[in-house]
Amino acid sequence: MALAHAIMTALIEDDLSGYELARDFETSLGFFWQASHQQIYQELRKLAERGWLNKREVNQRGKPNKIVYGLTQPGREALARWVYSSTRSRPAKDELLVKLYNLDADNAAHIAGEVTARREEMMRRLYLYEKIRRRHYGSPQTLPTRRKGVYLALVAGIRQGEQFLAWCDEALELLGSIDA
């Protein structure tokens, strides 16, 4: 049920089309919950059927028409209730860590390569996070309540990313000391 609530969360402040939602799920909310456009379109249909979203077609000039979805009152209520439900955390699955259990002299260089690639990917992501933080979340104490929550999620991403970079460095050092 989480995707439904993630989509509704994305619609709290703005009405969006499936395409726009899919784009947003590549950034912002998508940092913590990703979804493909195929999933999103399916879920939007279900949510509209259930009465949690309404839809209207918007004519655009220079672009194809789009179908814009908005939260209905029942939708807002369902979302608010969901926040009070309890979530059990399921720790992240990471293939790279499983691969580490298979470390040997032959594959050490390849694994080091994968760690390096991940490190670079995380650097790019952190750069993005920091840009957003500087622009919109400079003084968290003064933010309106909801934005404080978004800020905390962003900080979680930043902290986790910085920690990951440190781990990569440690891993690369140890991996580098293994003789091929």
Place this chain on the structure above:
Amino acid sequence: MALAHAIMTALIEDDLSGYELARDFETSLGFFWQASHQQIYQELRKLAERGWLNKREVNQRGKPNKIVYGLTQPGREALARWVYSSTRSRPAKDELLVKLYNLDADNAAHIAGEVTARREEMMRRLYLYEKIRRRHYGSPQTLPTRRKGVYLALVAGIRQGEQFLAWCDEALELLGSIDA
């Protein structure tokens, strides 16, 4: 395909039954890749059919018989090849962070409660990690190669956990300052 390789990874050094694998997937390798016994039994069947695992029934006294699986040579080769495949990271999904996007004066106390619960869960987990580290990974430089990999995975878990605790504290402070 990752579950198959996680199971084979668990069988590198010891032959195990489905039940024993399911138990192991609650700790050690399971820290980075979890699976239920239902999934494991299915996957074992498939892997045996494919010739990557062999199985033999073991009679036990005082306990029901068990079916013990071991890696075949083709299995070891498939596992070794898998390590060289490239994995793209898919960032963790976390419902709690999505909930933070819904923060308001009403639900702040509930969310703080969930953060506290997660914090305690992570404390317990870190205690376990640290115990394992102290017992088996005191001097990483001197470990045999494969164990160095396992050590790095463990360190990743520890680092990530410590970071998470710090984030929880920051989050709880900010959440506590919100007036109900």
Place this chain on the structure above:
DNA sequence: ACTAACATGTAACCCGTTACATGATTAT
């Protein structure tokens, strides 16, 4: 002419979760 971005969908398959199902042995 071609590519990128805009825009929306269906179908098949695989993976994971929940529920159901059974039965032995050991300890309290």
Place this chain on the structure above:
DNA sequence: ATAATCATGTAACGGGTTACATGTTAGT
């Protein structure tokens, strides 16, 4: 008796990924 641990499975469902499918407009 009852609960806990050992031990192995099936079935239904739902979520997620990949592949397939179509069409417009704007820019090079």
